[in-house]
Amino acid sequence: MLLDDTQHDSLDRFVRASLARLTLGISPASVVLTYLDWLSSLALSPGSQAHLGQKAVKKQLRLVQWASHSAFDPNAAPCIDPLPQDRRFKDPAWRHFPFNVLYQSFLLQQQWWYNATTGLRGLSPHHEQALEFGARQWLDVLSPSNYVLTNPTVLEKTLTSGGTNLLRGMEHWWEDVQNQGLGRKPAGTEDFVLGRDVAITPGKVVYRNHLIELIQYTPSTKDVHAMPILIVPAWIMKYYILDLSPHNSLVKYLVDQGHTVFMISWRNPTEEDRDLRMDDYHQQGILDSLNVIAQLIPDQKIHTVGYCLGGTLLAITASALARDKDDRLASMTLLAAQTDFREAGELMLFIDEKQLAFLEDLMWAQGILDTKQMAGAFQILRSNDLIWSRIVNEYLLATRQPMNDLLAWNTDATRMPYRMHSEYLRQLFLNNDFAEGRFRVDDRPVTFNDIQIPVFCVGTEWDHVAPWRSTYKLHLLSDAPEVTFLLTNGGHNAGIVSPPEHPSRHYRMATALDGDPYIDPDSWFEHTPIQEGSWWPAWQEWLMERSGPLVPAPDTGTKAYPPLEDAPGSYVRQI
Known part of the structure; x- marks a missing residue:
């Protein structure tokens, strides 16, 4: 039986979808092309090959000299320090032989592979970043910290x-x-029940459509x-990250400061929602909420x-x-949200034409992107913290991190x-259509x-999802009368x-007015003074100055929009 064009395409997609389930959605073709690009660039660079060979010899000699010196002086400074975010070798036990030699050798090898995978003439920037990332992942597997x-x-x-x-780790x-x-x-998540332990700020669901509940x-x-406040969370996560326990709920903080707060709670889509589009999230999400x-x-x-994604949609x-x-909007606040995706961090390593297809x-085969597939990608981005440190702590040291x-x-x-996420990845991440006016x-x-x-x-x-230098690019896109940028520590x-x-928070904050000269992010970081404490009060003061006079607190809901049920509502409970 002959297949028509649609059937040919369906067969191709079915085969690729079946393979994708085995590879966590990572395209083997994209990986192979990345490796071949590096290999061909290196093969045509005899000078770089010689330089890497010299570096390997120098690092070995450096390690031998340091090991000889440290044998007589246990307090000798290491020949190489870990990167600031690398906490694997902080324990003083790593300073004693032979473990000091093991971890120093590993760090030198890690440095050599960084030199080997970056800076090659002719290697595409995307392949260079993907290759360096991949090499780092394989090296992390071999880290001496991972084995008994x-x-x-x-x-x-x-x-x-x-x-x-x-035995306990097993x-x-x-x-x-x-x-x-x-x-x-x-284990332990049963101690954080929605509506009892988290998401407990009092409120009512005053509107519901197929896609959202408005609280x-x-x-x-x-x-x-x-003036009220509408919060648009990302639909890749449940909204209550902004309404956790009473002591760290942004919603409760705003309500206690005298603000009328509304929150969008997104529906957890199923395969039946496969054809929802970005336009649906725009219309049924934000516009319907503004109308209510x-x-x-x-x-x-x-x-x-x-x-996050909610900020991009906003x-x-x-x-x-x-x-x-x-002119319904009084202001717009974007929290860890990107508008220009050309430098969108290591997530871009998973975004090219072959990978996206x-x-x-x-x-297409599932109708959705499953939670396990998304979680796998985010874990790979922070494999040291989310995979290997967990293996060491929970399975080798048998110490469970308290929930x-x-x-x-x-x-x-x-x-x-399916359709919405495809549009999001292709139009924003891959093509950068919003920043470029398309x-x-x-x-x-x-x-x-x-x-x-x-x-x-x-x-x-320390944002690995929306790097702050990427969010800072808002300055290049905006003609707003004022743009205030705040950078806080944390992820x-x-x-x-x-x-x-919070005992260990600080932030930098500065306002650029229309007509002010552009300041690049690194200069901004260097010259903007650090202020100790949480950024919440600084932002709340900014909001308060633009929120009009105090008025009697409104009722929750009206006859036209009577309360449907207590917060946190039904959609947030969907599994």
């Missing part, structure tokens, strides 16, 4: 405990295997600032806040509103609809520089969840 006999901390505990740590491993196989969450939080003050809030709090402009929506001369076929609200939230993942809403292009409201942008220093999640009581 080469990790002094693990070896000492094994000897002193008679190996009981390894129990931990078997428990994790069973939980994963049965689809159960990790209006109950005022905790007699009077409130006139305008009915509940009439005659007031609305402050908007977007986190920027697109704000651009469309500005294009259409719609491979992933699209996987989503907390943020870790429990991190296990409560969501899925991505992204279309209602079949007309939108551009960030149409936005003429105050903009507040928060980046985090993509922990840096945003930064309550005033």
